Amino acid sequence: MATDLAKFAEKNGVKYFMISYTDLFGGQRAKLVPARAIADMQEDGAGFAGFATWLDLTPAHPDMLAVPDPEAVIILPWNKEIAWVPANCVMEGEPLKQAPRNVLCRLIEEAAAEGMHVKTGIEAEFFLLTPDGQQISDQYDTAAKPCYDQQAFMRRLDVIREISDHMLELGWNPYQNDHEDANGQWEMNWDFDDALRTADKHSFFKFMAKCVAEKHGYRVTFMPKPIEGLTGNGCHAHISVWDAPGTDAKTNVFAGEGSGQTGEVGLSERGKHFLGGIMKHASALAAITNPTVNSYKRINAPRTTSGATWAPNSVTWTGNNRTHMVRVPGPGRFELRLPDGAANPYLLQAVIIAAGLSGIRSKADPGKRHDIDMYAEGHTVTDAPKLPLNMLDALREYDKDEGLKETMGQEFSAAYLKMKHEEWNDYASHFSSWEKANTLDI
C-alpha cells in the first residue's frame, strides 16, 4: 500500500510538498504544493512545461506531469512544515522516456529481472565558497596539504555538523565527515543503499548542503573543478550487486570465488563481468559521469598543489590503490573514481547499471590489472585507452557506443546527445581570454 501523502501531511504537520524532478543536465525543478492539494497531485502529478527546463521538448508539447514517488518523501529537517518528494515524469499517460529518474527505474527493473540488485554508495565532494562563488569561504584555509585539517574543520563545524545532524535524523547512517584534499573542500559519507534510494539521497544531499550553507552565509558547489590548481570535486561510486533489494538482500553477488586477476582481489565471476562492462564502456559513459565542459579539467589534470589530483586519466583498474579509474578496495565491491560532482544523480546510477548489465550479458573481461602508481608511472601503460580529453570527445564516444545507447534507451540517448551537443556548441562559440593571450601577436 503506497503512502497516502495527504494522511502523511496530517500526521506529520506538513503544510507543503515540494514536488521535484531532475532534468537532463541535473537541474532540480520543483513546485511547492499546499497539503490541501496533494491528494490530486499524488494521483495526477504536478504540471510542468518541460521545454522550460533541460529536456528535449518543445513549447508545443502537452503538459509534463511530475508524479511524486510517495515512498521517497523526505521532511526537510531544517523546515519541518515542508516535505520534498522526488517525482517521475509522465506525458499523455506514459513515462517520459528521456527523464533521468525514469531511465534509472527502468534499468533497475531490467537488472532485477536478471536477478541483480545494485547497491551503491557515493562520495559527493563539495566546496564551501563565498556567496558570489569567487573564492573559498575561509581565507585562512591555505595549507599546502589541507586534507583532514583539524583546525580548518573547526572553523566550519557549524555547517558540517548541521548537515550531519540532518542525515542522522533522516536515518541515513552517516559515518564520517572530513576536510578534503583541496582548500575549502569537504566530504560527508553515509551508508550505501539500493541504487534508486542512493540517487534520491544524492539529489537531496545536494539540495540540503546548499540550503544549510546559504543559511550560514556561504555557497556550496559540486562543480568538478571550481578552482584552478586545486583538487576537484569527485563523486566516487562504490558498487556491489545483491540477490534481493532493500533489507531482503542477503548475498553479495560480487563476493565469493572468482577466477584470474579479479578473483585475486575478491570479485566473483559476475563481479568480474560487471567490472568488464564498466571498463568496456568507460570512454562512452564518461559523457554521463563527467557531463560538463569543466569535468575535463578534473580528469586528465596536471598535478595539483596538494600533490595529486585524485582523479583518473586512463581506463585502468587495480586493487586497493587510488590512482586508477577503478579500485577494488576489498572483496565484493569496487569503487568507480571517474564520476564528478556534476554527474546527474539518476543518470550516474543508470549508466553504472547499464554498463554493468552489458558486461554481464556479454561476459566482458575487464582486462589486465595494473598494480602501479598511475600518477608516477602512468606513462608506462601502453595498453589502456586514455579517457576523453573533453566533453565533445566524450559525447562522440557515447554516440559511437550503440550497445550503451540502446541499454540507456534510444529516446533518452538521442535527447541527451542533442541537448549536450547544443551546450558544447554554445561553449565553443564563447570567446575566451586564452585565445587573445595566445593569438593576438601571431
Ligand SMILES: [Mg+2]
Ligand atoms: Mg574524497
